[in-house]
Amino acid sequence: MHSPKNSGIAVQVENLGKSFLIGAENRHPTLLGRLNRWVRGTSPQKILWALQEINFELRRGEILGVIGANGAGKSTLLLLIAQILSPSEGQVRAYGRTSPFFQLSAGLQPELTVLENFSLCAALLGIRPAAFKKNLDGIIAFSGLKDYLYAKYNELSTGLAARLPFSTAIHADLDIILVDEMLAVGDQAFQSKCKRSFLDLRAQGKTIIIVSHNLDMIRELCPTTLYLKNGGASYLGDSEEAVQLYIRDMGIASNKRAPADVISEHLALRQKVAACWQGWFRRQEPLAISDSFISSLWVAITSLTAPSLAGRLKPGDEIITTPFNYPGVAGVLKSYGLVPVFIDVDPRTFNMNEERLKSALGERTRAVLLAHLAGSCAPIDRIAQLCRSQGLWLIELNNSVADKYQERPLGCFGDVSACGLMPSLADPHAWGLVLAREASFGTLFAELLKTGYGDEIRVLDHRHDDPLIQTLGRRPWPTMQGLDECQRACESSTNSPSAIIRAHKEYQGFFARYPSEFMIPEPPPEAEIFTPYFSVLVRETATFSVPRILNHLYLNKIKAYRYFDGHGWLAGHFTQSGVRNSDFKHSLSLHRQMLLFPIEQVRDAGNNVFNSMADLLEKRSPIDC
Amino acid sequence: MGKKDYFPYWNLFWNMTRVEFKLRDQGTLLGFLWTLLHPALIFIVLYILFIKWLGHFIDQYAAYLIIGLLFWNFFHKATCLGLATFKRRALLMRNYKFPREIMVFSTVAAVFVSTALEIAVLVPLLWLWGVKPNWAWTLLPLWALFLLSITMGVSLLLAILAAQFHDMERIWDVISTALFYLTPVFYPLNILSDRNKALLSASPLTMIINGIRDCLISGLFPDPKICWLLAGLSALCLGAGLFLMRRYEHRIADMIIS
Numbered sequence: 001m002h003s004p005k006n007s008g009i010a011v012q013v014e015n016l017g018k019s020f021l022i023g024a025e026n027r028h029p030t031l032l033g034r035l036n037r038w039v040r041g042t043s044p045q046k047i048l049w050a051l052q053e054i055n056f057e058l059r060r061g062e063i064l065g066v067i068g069a070n071g072a073g074k075s076t077l078l079l080l081i082a083q084i085l086s087p088s089e090g091q092v093r094a095y096g097r098t099s100p101f102f103q104l105s106a107g108l109q110p111e112l113t114v115l116e117n118f119s120l121c122a123a124l125l126g127i128r129p130a131a132f133k134k135n136l137d138g139i140i141a142f143s144g145l146k147d148y149l150y151a152k153y154n155e156l157s158t159g160l161a162a163r164l165p166f167s168t169a170i171h172a173d174l175d176i177i178l179v180d181e182m183l184a185v186g187d188q189a190f191q192s193k194c195k196r197s198f199l200d201l202r203a204q205g206k207t208i209i210i211v212s213h214n215l216d217m218i219r220e221l222c223p224t225t226l227y228l229k230n231g232g233a234s235y236l237g238d239s240e241e242a243v244q245l246y247i248r249d250m251g252i253a254s255n256k257r258a259p260a261d262v263i264s265e266h267l268a269l270r271q272k273v274a275a276c277w278q279g280w281f282r283r284q285e286p287l288a289i290s291d292s293f294i295s296s297l298w299v300a301i302t303s304l305t306a307p308s309l310a311g312r313l314k315p316g317d318e319i320i321t322t323p324f325n326y327p328g329v330a331g332v333l334k335s336y337g338l339v340p341v342f343i344d345v346d347p348r349t350f351n352m353n354e355e356r357l358k359s360a361l362g363e364r365t366r367a368v369l370l371a372h373l374a375g376s377c378a379p380i381d382r383i384a385q386l387c388r389s390q391g392l393w394l395i396e397l398n399n400s401v402a403d404k405y406q407e408r409p410l411g412c413f414g415d416v417s418a419c420g421l422m423p424s425l426a427d428p429h430a431w432g433l434v435l436a437r438e439a440s441f442g443t444l445f446a447e448l449l450k451t452g453y454g455d456e457i458r459v460l461d462h463r464h465d466d467p468l469i470q471t472l473g474r475r476p477w478p479t480m481q482g483l484d485e486c487q488r489a490c491e492s493s494t495n496s497p498s499a500i501i502r503a504h505k506e507y508q509g510f511f512a513r514y515p516s517e518f519m520i521p522e523p524p525p526e527a528e529i530f531t532p533y534f535s536v537l538v539r540e541t542a543t544f545s546v547p548r549i550l551n552h553l554y555l556n557k558i559k560a561y562r563y564f565d566g567h568g569w570l571a572g573h574f575t576q577s578g579v580r581n582s583d584f585k586h587s588l589s590l591h592r593q594m595l596l597f598p599i600e601q602v603r604d605a606g607n608n609v610f611n612s613m614a615d616l617l618e619k620r621s622p623i624d625c
Numbered sequence: 626m627g628k629k630d631y632f633p634y635w636n637l638f639w640n641m642t643r644v645e646f647k648l649r650d651q652g653t654l655l656g657f658l659w660t661l662l663h664p665a666l667i668f669i670v671l672y673i674l675f676i677k678w679l680g681h682f683i684d685q686y687a688a689y690l691i692i693g694l695l696f697w698n699f700f701h702k703a704t705c706l707g708l709a710t711f712k713r714r715a716l717l718m719r720n721y722k723f724p725r726e727i728m729v730f731s732t733v734a735a736v737f738v739s740t741a742l743e744i745a746v747l748v749p750l751l752w753l754w755g756v757k758p759n760w761a762w763t764l765l766p767l768w769a770l771f772l773l774s775i776t777m778g779v780s781l782l783l784a785i786l787a788a789q790f791h792d793m794e795r796i797w798d799v800i801s802t803a804l805f806y807l808t809p810v811f812y813p814l815n816i817l818s819d820r821n822k823a824l825l826s827a828s829p830l831t832m833i834i835n836g837i838r839d840c841l842i843s844g845l846f847p848d849p850k851i852c853w854l855l856a857g858l859s860a861l862c863l864g865a866g867l868f869l870m871r872r873y874e875h876r877i878a879d880m881i882i883s
Contacts (some may be wrong), residue, residue, distance in 0.1 A: 020879060031790035084722050085882065086875035099722055107717035109644050120644060123637040124721045 010176055010207035011081060015090035018051040018076050026168035050076045051231045054090075058207050060175075063198070063240055065222030066211040067246050072228040076213045081209065096175025096207075099125055107173055110154030112157045114145055114164060117153045121165050123170040137172045142197075143167035144190070153166045154615060156459075159187055160530060170197050215243045269483045276490040277433060280401075281409055286433045286442035289486055290437040291478040293399060293420025294328045296432030301417040303436070303444040304338050304367070304393060313338055313366055313393070320360050321369035322352050323587040324376075324563075329369070329397065334563040341365070350376035350521040350535070354383055354466045356420055365392060374412050374596060375504075375531035376561065377523040379407050380413050401433065402530035409493075411435050431478040431486040456576040493530075500530045507534040510610045514617060517542040533596040535563075537589065544616065556612040559601055563594045638727050638734070645735035651852045659779040660739055661746065666791045668787045671811045681880040682813045688754050688842050691747060693810040696834050700776055701738040701801055707780025708797055726870050726875065742801055749820045751841065758842035768837045771855040775829055778862025782849075785869050808834065829858050 027418055058064055066074050079085040080092050082099060107124050108117045113622035118139065119543035138323045140146050148156060153164070161285035169177075176197075198208055198221060212218055218225055227235040229249065235242050274287050281287070304313045313319075315337025319327065323342045331342045331370040343360045352370055368387050370378055387394040396414030399421060399571040402451040403410045411417040411433070434445060478486065510516045519537040523529055538546050546562065553560045601609055649656070669690050710728045711718065720727065752758075787793035808830045814822050814836045825831050832851055839845040870877075 030792035031786070031796060032792055034790065072716060077883065079719070084719065084720055107714075107721055111648060112644065116644075120640050123634075123640040124717070126634065126637070126723060129636050335723050602804065 008059045009057055010060045010062070010095055011056075012093040012095075013054055013056050013081070013210070014092075015048060016051060016054040016077075016080060016087035016092050017072075018080055018085060019047045019088040021047060025393065037398070041096065049088075051080070052089075054233050056226065056233075056236060060205045060207055061202050062224070063202055063208045063210065063222045063450060064223035065218040065242070065310060066228060067213070067215065067225060068207060068228035068234075069220055069250065073231040074228055075180055077228070078209065081176070083180055088610060094176050097126075097173070097260075098178060099169065099172065099174055100178035108153055108161075108165065110152065112153060112306075113150050114153055115149045117164055118168060121168040122172070125169060125174075127168075127172050129216065131173070139167050139171045142170060142193070159190070163190060166194065169620050170201070175206060177206055178211075179208065181213065206404075215246070219243055233361050244309055266480060266483070269480065269487075270478075273483050273487045273490065276487060277401075279487055279513075280490055281412055281435065282492055283412065286434075286436045286439060286445055288445035288448075289478055289483065290432045291482055293326070293418070293432050294332070296418040296420050296434045297329065297332055297397060297446050298587050299333050299434045299445060300395060300416040300436075301336060302340075302440055302448055303434075304395070304416060306340075306444050309440075309444070311366075311391075316364060318362060318364045319367045319395070320357060320365060321367050322339045322582055324350065324373065325369075325371045326373065326397070326399075328373070333369075339364070342584065342587075343589060344584045345376075345586045346378075347519070348522045349378060349524065350374070350537070350586075351378035352383060352588060354379060354386060356578075357386065359382060363391075367393035367395055369395045369397060370414065372396070372400065372403060373522075374533055374535040374536070375400070375403075375523075375529050376521050376595070377403065377405060377410075377527040377529065379411075379524045379526075381526070384413050385396045395405045400529075400531040401489060404528040404530075405524075406457060406526045407528075416441065431482040433486075451507040463608070475602075499534070500599055501528070503599045504529055504534055506610075507536070507597060507599075510613070515522075517544075517617065532599045533561075534599055535594055535596050538593045538595060540593065540607075546595065549595065549616065551615075552616045553612065556608070556615075558612050559598050559611050561596045563591055563596065634724055634727055637723055637733050641727060642732035642734040642738070642838070645731055646674060646738050649739075650737065657742060661743060664689070664691075664743070668694055675811060679812055683817055685756065685842055686733045688751055688756055688809055689813070689838060691750065692838050692841060693808075693834055694839060695740060695743055695747060696772065697805065697808060697810045697830075699772070700830060701805070703776045704737040704780050704783055704801065706732050706736060706795065707777075707792075708783040708787045708794060710780075711877060711881050718878065719882050723828055724870075725874060726781055726867060730777055730785045733773070733777045735779050736778075737769075741769075747833050755846075756842055757781045761844040761846055764840055765837070768833060768840060769851070769861055771829075771852075772833050772837075774859035775855075775862050777831070777862075778859065781866030782862070783868060785866070785873055786878065788880050789873075804830070810834070810854050829855060835862065 034252075054077065056064070067079060067295075067437050068074050076085065079251065080087055081094055083092075108121060112120070118136065119132065129133075140149070143166075145160065145167075147165060148160070153161065158163075159583065162493060179198075195217070197212075209617045210218065222239050224234060224237060225235075225239040227242040227246050235245050235247075237248075251312065255288060258582075270289055273289055278284060279287075288299060290299055301313075303309070308310060312337070318339045318341045320341045320343060322345050324345050333340045341360055343352065343356045343363070345351055347354070350367075351372065353524055368383065370383060372378070385392055385402065393416070394414045396411055396417035397417075398410045398417070398419050401409065401411065401421060405413070408498055412433075415437050417435040418432060421434070436442070436445070466520065477550075508520055516620050517539060518538060521535060521537075538544075538549065544552075550560060550562070672687060672690055673693075674733060675690075676686055683689045683718075707729045710732050711725070714728050717728070732765060783793065783797060787797075790796075810827060814835070815832070817849065832855060834853075836847050837852065840847065859862065
């Protein structure tokens with residue numbers, strides 16, 4: 001059929017309606033049943049209108065989107081335009097060759113090879129053999145199935161299989177292209193290729209109608225959208241408006257937003273949270289938010305090795321730290337060729353001690369890594385002073401942003417600091433903070449956090465379909481939930497945490513009653529500890545072993561944890577690196593004999609914790625075996 | 626739809642025939658042997674049962690029987706498969722727009738190809754049973770054409786009916802069983818009374834199967850009158866099928882797709 005002269009109209013739909021006969025008997029009509037009805041003169045059928053009173057006109061080179069709930073008549077509309085179904089009322093005219101892109105793979109043969117299916121698909125689309133031969137290379141190239149030509153069609157994955165008919169159809173020289181959720185199966189790369197080719201086809205004057213539940217795609221590709229509701233045209237016009245109406249009707253929150261919205265929202269929240277923390281630290285120096293404790297450490301160490309940094313850390317440089325540390329720390333250092341030098345902890349503070357640090361200083365020492373973990377604290381001011389006098393970088397690492405020293409939050413003392421907190425052990429929405437004293441670190445952080453990926457849309461879109469990008473997206477950008485957690489942590493740190501101090505005091509008071517069994521850390525008097533864990537060391541000479549105590553607590557439903565049993569340092573992985581004093585007695589006992597009690601347990605479980613411990617220690621326990 | 630538009634679908638017809646043929650296990654030698662097994666077994670059973678009785682009436686009963694069985698089998702298989710085509714291919718109909726009868730035609734054609742292969746196996750057997758090649762064999766393609774076009778016409782009509790009525794498959798099952806006995810597949814017409822003989826002779830299937838036998842076994846050339854009659858019938862069958870197909874195309878689509 002040819003378009004009316006010079007009108008440029010491709011599709012004309014006038015008062016279009018389609019009804020189906022439904023009814024129990026009609027589901028599977030039989031000849032005998034029909035005879036029976038003739039005799040009795042009854043008709044059990046009902047009329048269902050799948051589509052009614054649809055009107056629109058499309059010109060060549062226009063793209064129309066069609067959206068609506070399941071059963072709204074979207075597919076029926078395409079089938080009518082393709083003239084596979086005929087209208088029950090009104091008219092539909094399509095001027096040009098058309099074929100619907102439904103599940104085009106439906107007609108293909110799983111048992112035959114991909115190449116044979118290309119040929120079959122072309123035949124089904126009415127491509128002449130000569131034209132098919134001419135276009136075959138292009139079709140295969142578009143599909144990306146060159147390596148699979150002689151594989152059986154059913155050996156392809158769903159996504160790959162869908163490419164075959166789609167690529168063929170794109171090359172079928174159709175004038176009107178009807179797409180029904182076709183793009184849902186392809187991967188991101190193929191989808192964008194398809195989108196591009198739609199735009200190319202439109203530029204060639206082809207007319208395209210896209211039915212989709214992917215509202216982002218509708219907004220992106222279609223200037224005009226038809227919103228179908230219960231078989232009627234609820235709205236025809238601007239796509240954004242149509243999508244909003246649909247979303248409103250469906251009662252679904254608009255959580256699928258355009259990537260640009262997600263980015264700007266993410267950036268705004270990041271700035272807000274950063275400002276909150278800068279307020280907490282009472283300083284304006286660079287502060288970056290990353291997605292976990294270890295990624296914040298990674299940003300901190302990487303920035304210290306940046307080529308543009310004066311006095312940067314180089315491979316072979318030594319960093320002094322304690323073995324009572326996170327398992328990943330030494331790994332990060334080693335990955336830059338830095339040499340961790342371990343010194344034992346002070347048995348009183350459970351942390352670094354100035355004298356031991358002095359004795360460990362060597363020719364290649366360039367930095368000190370001070371870790372404040374499990375409620376321990378070192379005499380920071382003296383160590384910082386030593387670092388300054390020796391020209392060493394001081395790196396602070398802590399897992400409790402609320403802890404203070406000399407009334408300043410931890411993290412304010414190092415040249416670079418990494419802080420982090422996981423809301424819970426299994427929560428993927430963790431976050432971390434990286435701080436620096438020098439303003440020049442700001443650009444370093446920004447560059448590092450951008451990652452090699454560059455593309456912020458991809459990095460920030462955590463709902464991305466591609467699992468590879470999802471992974472990259474989580475590292476090191478925090479998720480929106482991670483940012484929310486970070487914000488909440490800032491707010492709770494700012495509020496006076498007197499309950500935590502009280503809980504620490506209660507734990508201290510209890511365990512101090514058994515000096516022969518336990519040791520508790522004695523932080524310097526300048527320190528205020530707000531760590532959400534209370535740590536206690538079970539003496540080697542104690543009545544009960546650590547597993548025994550844990551077992552007892554477990555049976556009494558009291559939470560307690562051991563420290564990092566699986567530390568690489570304990571397994572001897574790092575013992576060869578820069579060890580100058582192999583006496584790690586205290587660090588070892590911390591790893592083996594330390595217990596951590598969650599602070600909130602005292603608040604929630606009242607005296608159960610202490611009663612239960614007392615039961616065991618005073619041998620009153622009924623399950624004492 | 627004009628001739629020019631119709632042309633590209635020749636390609637589709639060949640493609641679908643190839644696919645149908647390959648898929649019914651007949652792309653391989655073993656698959657082909659399996660399809661041979663059914664007529665071979667029926668042949669053995671009928672031959673053993675009836676050679677003593679019917680052998681009196683026909684000289685080369687083995688050849689007579691096997692030709693009847695092969696061509697009857699073709700008709701039966703092709704119509705049964707053809708009848709179910711639209712239901713079997715509902716997804717194809719929903720997703721592509723092309724003349725629907727091509728699906729029926731290619732189904733029949735695929736069965737025809739396997740029958741042709743069976744005939745190729747049959748020829749040496751006939752030789753063994755003492756049938757000599759003769760000039761009448763050159764007319765075999767004409768018979769094949771009659772059989773093919775009538776079968777296509779019947780299958781198309783059945784497929785159109787089956788799209789509308791769910792019980793068509795069963796009905797055709799009953800009718801075709803009756804047809805088997807009403808066609809001289811394993812018995813010769815001359816054992817019947819004259820009245821019955823005249824009745825059965827009026828069936829185009831009888832005409833074709835007996836015509837093929839005359840041609841292959843006896844080397845007889847067909848009666849031109851019968852040829853014209855069959856040509857007319859084939860054209861009528863196909864014409865009716867195509868006419869009804871055009872007429873009910875959308876109704877069928879409604880039934881199959883909705």
